[in-house]
Amino acid sequence: PTTTAPAPRCSSRCAARTRPRPARPPPGTSPPPSVPDPDRSTGSSGARPWRGPARRRRTPLPPPASAAAQSWGWRSPSPCPLPPTAGRRPHRPRSRRRTCCSWRRGARWTAPTTTSPSTGRAGSDAAIKKMLATLDDPFTRLLEPEKFKSLRSGTQGALTGVGLSIGYPLALNGSPAGLSVMSAAPGGPAEKAGIMSGDVILAIDDTSAQDMDIYDAADRLQGPEGSSIDLTILSGADTRHVVLKRERYTLNPVRSRMCEIPGSEDSSKIGYIKLTTFNQNAAGSVKEAIKKLRENNVKAFVLDLRNNSGGLFPEGIEIAKIWMDKGVIVYICDSRGVRDIYEADGASTVAASEPLVVLVNKGTASASEILAGALKDNKRAVVYGEPTYGKGKIQSVFALSDGSGLAVTVARYETPARTDIDKVGVTPDRPLPASFPTDEDGFCSCLRDPASCNLNAARLFVRS
Structure with a gap:
């Protein structure tokens, strides 16, 4: 017995492209009579030359009935508005590229920075931070691997730093601005160096702490275990420089x-x-x-x-x-x-x-x-x-x-x-x-x- 191989499955769009067209009349033969075309005026005869079967016109799908249905599948993190054909057939790739304007322009703008081998992680981090800065939210931020690791350890009760709890100074009688030392962890690097409650941090690694945000200061104090940090400390009327090595310690809250x-x-x-x-x-x-x-x-x-x-x-x-x-x-x-x-x-x-x-x-x-x-x-x-x-x-x-x-x-x-x-x-x-x-x-x-x-x-x- 003879078996017939099953026809390969094909999408509707593919089938439309591969459907065989009727053959044209051979040379020297008369074409079939003209077909009236009510949609086109060609003269008094109301007929047009035959060019094969007319193509089937696509009818756009109606938009979904509910707003939730319209948003499904179209919601995008891009600030671009929804395309004008939301709810219809998806765009072709070329149209989609035109629609997602801002996001792709931003991607092209950052590509030289993020893909250049000479910049490495520093360049890509800088590009990400620059994009996040456009959100105008200081709490949406990138955390480098060491800071992210330190953050996770801190929420579990362990920190890698110098063992200082800091706050804003009282600023009495025009006292120098900076960050006030609230307490020093027992046995930590800061306590061993003689830093006590009431001292004021004037600078961290030569960066003035005068207008430093407390979140920024906490990030600067933490870092890889064994790394060094230079603090300028005001104790009473005496100013001194202290170099500390970060250690891992347990924080009792x-x-x-x-x-x-x-x-x-x-x-x-x-x-x-x-x-x-x-x-x-x-x-x-x-x-x-x-x-x-x-x-x-x-x-x-x-x-x-x-x-x-x-x-x-x-x-x-x-x-x-x-x-x-x-x-x-x-x-x-x-x-x-x-x-x-x-x-x-x-x-x-x-x-x-x-x-x-x-x-x-x-x-x-x-x-x-x-x-x-x-x-x-x-x-x-x-x-x-x-x-x-x-x-x-x-x-x-x-x-x-x-x-x-x-x-x-x-x-x-x-x-x-x-x-x-x-x-x-x-x-x-x-x-x-x-x-x-x-x-x-x-x-x-x-x-x-x-x-x-x-x-x-x-x-x-x-x-x-």
Whole structure:
């Protein structure tokens, strides 16, 4: 028996191109009679010469009925508008190249930089940073492999740096601008070099710290293990240069102690908790500190968030739940409005009834502002200090194939009172005297001698 091979499958477009056409009449023969063409006027006869069967006209597909259907398949990260034929057949490659105008022009513009073998990683990183700068968002940024590795280690409680916790100086009586040393990690390179709380960093590697952003300074202090860094330190009236080698160390996010107010019956024992960052150990460390302070019959708490630049968003939510048994913690918003609502349900509450004071300053940022805003708007705490940093955006960090990372702003947030604090900050209930100390020992000294700090200890926990 004879078998016939199956005809190869072909797309409709391919079939249209390969469909055989009728043969033309051989030479010397008469063509078939003319066919009337109602769409074309050729004279009084109403006929046209025969040129084979007329081509079938394409009828454009109607646009989808819903806006969601129209956007499906056409949504693009490019700032170009949707093509005018959205919802119809896809463009041919040449038309698509014309449509995606800005993105391809940007790609052609960066190609000489990114592909030149002489520039290498430095050139490609510079090109990426230049493109990200057009977004006008300082928090959407490229993280080089070492910085990305350090960031991931920091959120896990380990850092590679010199062991300094920094903040903004008090700037009293025209003191030199720079970055204030809040604390030095025990046994770290900075402590071994004699750098203490209250010292001021004037320069980092010959770069002035006068107007340096705290995020920029933190990036500069971190780096590869064993690498050197040169700091210009102001200690009292003495200025000195210190060369330190970066080391890997574990960061404890919480410091705590008990303070007593002499002669006070109510809230005579106050538990002071200093939270320096929101790494993955933060919520557990706060719970442990509360437990230990309660063993000493503490009746009230002070949560110090000054110069806490933030960290992991989930840890900020968990710490808010420690102090709250109900209420909205934060609204997460995107371009369409509220996307998520985080609330306290009482399941993780540890200390929802004791009086609470929160201390903030302009170094309080990100997750710290979420926590401070939640406690303030829910009337759970009295907030003292100055307006906070004003970082009302949330980033997601993506790992890239070459070991670097990309931090991208994905949402913004609003406090429970629906306040957008971006570039504004959380406004405290009461100002804090500029002379108020930033360490736990100084805080306890102020409680023992309130007049020296212009503090009314008797009304510390009173809202108005």
